[in-house]
Amino acid sequence: MKQETPNVFLFDIEGTTTPIEFVHKVLFPYSDSKFLSFFREQFPEEKRFEEFKTASEKETEFDGPLEKTPESLSRFCSYLVSKDRKLGALKETQGKIWKRGYESGELKSTIFSDVPSFLGKIRNSGKSAAVYSSGSVEAQVLIFRYCEAGDLTPYFRSYFDTEVGGKREPESYLRIADRLGVSPNEIVFFTDIKEEAEAAISVGIRPFLMERPGNVPQGPHSFPTLRTFDDVPPDFLGT
Template identity: 60%
Template sequence: MDYQSTELFLFDIEGTTTPIEFVHKVLFPYSVQNFQTFFSKNSAEPGFAEELIQYSKNETEYKEEVSNSPGSLSEFCKFLVSKDRKLGILKEIQGRIWKIGYESGELKSSIFKDVPAFLERIQKTGKRAAVYSSGSVEAQILIYKYCEAGDLTRFFENYFDTAVGGKREANSYTKIAEKLSIHPSSIVFFTDIKEEAEAATKAGIKPIILSRPGNHPQGEHPFPVIENFDGILS
């Protein structure tokens, strides 16, 4: 691929810049351990309980009735995590919990070792970088701010979560290009999921799939596959 014509690199996080293992074995368990405390301390937070209760009515797999008690909300959120639901309110709550963990020093995010150098090259060549992940914008910023390589947030000009739409929907990528005031054909999107690559392609964006340690095998697809960012823009 001719990266020289690329104006902006759009990054997924899990399985792309950050190991899947970190998300599923560190971040998710940390939120699960702290849901009860969070709801006990934030019982008056407007909207949290109401939105979760409303959503629970459509969650046919969950057999318990969800109430606004900290225990009930906590158990329902644990269930949502176990099913890897991409629910906006859940991601927001997790982001709030992770913020406490990062700021206290309990959490430190893992980043693949080739990522900081690639971000440096993007910046030095005058190109742009942004993030699109199912995690909340706050959670995205925390991962890059409190990571083993130091604060990497200076390299990203914008962050997008599912408020723009689902990652397997072409219109989400069209909206991102519009918000960044850039033609889709000038964007390269890095992901580890072929369905996301397919959606980006429909929007005119060029996708590349990362084959990182721990990533899930993808079905047959026509997209370029790389193992790391070494050599890009070198």
Template identity: 60%
Template sequence: MEEQNTELYLFDIEGTTTPIEFVHKVLFPYSVQNFITFFSETSAETGFAEELILASKNETEYTEEVSDSAESLTKFCKYLVSKDRKLGILKEIQGRIWKKGYESGELKSTIFPDVPPFLERIRKSGKRAAVYSSGSVEAQILIYRYCEAGDLTVYFESYFDTAVGGKKESTSYTKIAEKLSLLPGSILFFTDIKEEADAASEAGVRSIIVSRPGNHPQAEHDYRVIKNFEEILS
């Protein structure tokens, strides 16, 4: 079985531990609604404007010139969200917006009910757990800290975002293994995306596809598929 040789369980978030619906119907709309307030309140932080203006040069479909005004930056960020872009600067901005929402009580994340018991079983077995998501590390921590099941951050030792590379790039998983001082083969990665599993496997990291309600259909593959974590370590 995959879990017998596993030292660390690496978790994707969206569609794996958290419903896609929560991300796309709660988190993304919340950030869209609050971009204008964010840019109005952080106008002094020109780094955000500079990075977004630079990023706009690569968006050939976006025909408007992006300026440093709150309105222009807001409009461009809404466009990026609509295209589901994984830009680090966008994720950082969203993370800051969500932080305020979580801390104020406006936001509370949804986690699949089988996740907390599985994390507890991992801890009791002496194994390790970490997270790798396209959302910023800050956003990842917020999802697990402010969830309906309570604070789950106690179960994770590390968080990784696209600073280590894209999730469909094999080198990203190599870097994660190196940072964790583990052999790639001792890591078991849970994801809902075949291409991410392919990239992990190319790096020597073993993968399992998680099939949750609302997840997108995947191309044919030979990976083990589970519907919930009760199928692991049971």
């Protein structure tokens, strides 16, 4: 397959643009501390509760059954967070909780220092940036809107979550390319997970593995690696 000059730079968040420590030591504990009060005020609609209930029936380690009460649902969500589950209903709930935290000023996201300048280079080159993360689109937007570097959302063209499919499934990347209106080989994808890079490259997307502080070491692979976006090949940006 002929390799095209990249036109879209697709970013993972955790371990790529944002330190893993911020997600696991700030965002997750914050949502965990708010589940009960949130559900007492705003219990999920029937469809969302059924999603939680179906998921609970597959979790053999959860001390169930899940009951239709704020207390039981809060306990199940805390369990899901402890297992780093990617359940859509959980991610949606966390997004709503984080929104309140960001808007109240209790939360402010941390972004690696090289991210804003790289996003500026992408925009100045006439190319575009997008996000693909397991967190909900709402949560993605919040991270980039309320960060220490200021509002970075104007730099991004599109946001994708697991509504397009799992991040280790090749078909997800084909759907993203289709929605962006570009060929897969016009996309560069930055991630910290080898299996995600494997799924992306299988459909023609060029992946880079990020070796950020705190990232989990990956198994053997042949993907190009980056410690910072300052090391992205200049020709990718037409310079």
